[in-house]
Amino acid sequence: MSANHAKPFLGKRIVVTRSRSQASELSRMIEELGGIPFEFPVIRTDWPEDLGPLDLALSRLGEFDWIILTSVTGVEMFFERMKQTNGVLPAASSVRWAAVGSKTAAALERHGVQVAVTAEEFVAEGLLRSLGDQVAPGQHVLFPRANIARKMMPDAMRAKGCEVTEVDAYQTLAVTENVEELVRALQANEIHAVTFTSSSTVTNFLSALPVYDPRSLLSGAVLAAIGPVTKETAEDQGLNIDVMADTYTIPGLVEALARFFTTNSR
Structure with missing residues (x-):
């Protein structure tokens, strides 16, 4: 097996939009396949107001x-x-x-x-x-x-x-950190993929970029959704989802994205 097939994310920066407390599993799997996780948490969880x-x-x-x-x-x-x-x-x-x-x-x-x-x-x-x-x-x-x-x-x-x-x-509450750093990386085409693991990650990700045209900003990145509900939310908001997991889990999302990069040089 070639190195690229063993490490389909080799050298690729992949945005992780999960909450900070949940990001570690996805980030670890990205690293294991040679990628560089860019953690951009757009949600956090807290107790209900009542x-x-x-x-x-x-x-x-x-x-x-x-x-x-x-x-x-x-x-x-x-x-x-x-x-x-x-x-x-x-x-x-x-x-x-x-x-x-x-x-x-x-x-x-x-x-x-x-x-x-x-x-x-x-x-x-x-x-x-x-x-x-x-x-x-x-x-x-x-x-x-x-x-x-x-x-x-x-x-x-x-x-x-x-x-x-x-x-x-x-x-589930919206949070934004490192917006300027993410925008700069996207504009420089240094981001290879963005992962969405729920509808709220889509909505809050777009809300974090209010002064930008998200379709233009994300045009150089592969967009990956964990399942059909998340995919539908993204497409309803004008995004084009390139990859959707067959099994609606984090490992399923990673597998689908790895398969995409293995078969598409991008």
Whole structure:
């Protein structure tokens, strides 16, 4: 195997837009394949402005038939708040847990939870298909989620006749650092790719560049999205996504981008 195939990112600077606390996995994988991660976090997570609804839900977990988590961040914030409020998990026989994605399921299992259903796909629609007929009308479902999470899944559960409680387990906030450095690197064509790992990374990335034409600024870079929802958000805002992961995970995104660079000299 040639060096370029072993290191498909050799010498390439790749922008990582994940939050500072989440960037390390993607940055490490970029480095392992010869690339140079340019960390430009455009989001950070924090507690919701009002913890009341989350605390109320945590105090009555035994009343729910299903608890559904859609991200690792949601899991960690959920259990951290449980610890802070001295919450107690309901008996395993009284509630079932579901997760979007294997990493979310693994995070739940690290907290001693047995996951009944894991999404076949790493999007909410995949979880809905995986749940199938296991969710019955009249059941009570809890969604601890991000403040900006999509409504498709809770609305679909309501359409099945479920009693759905949505609570913000965390909020996603926009941050901007090193904007001038990034703009200079883009203008000098020193950035080879920009990765988007959620719709909020797209929106906040563009918001960080208000005085620039993003399509012109990004014209020399390969744009990579983690999945179809992120891709759609980017394209709705006028960006052209060159690469989309087949599996909607960080490793899937890296694999798709590596394949692109291996087959396209750019």
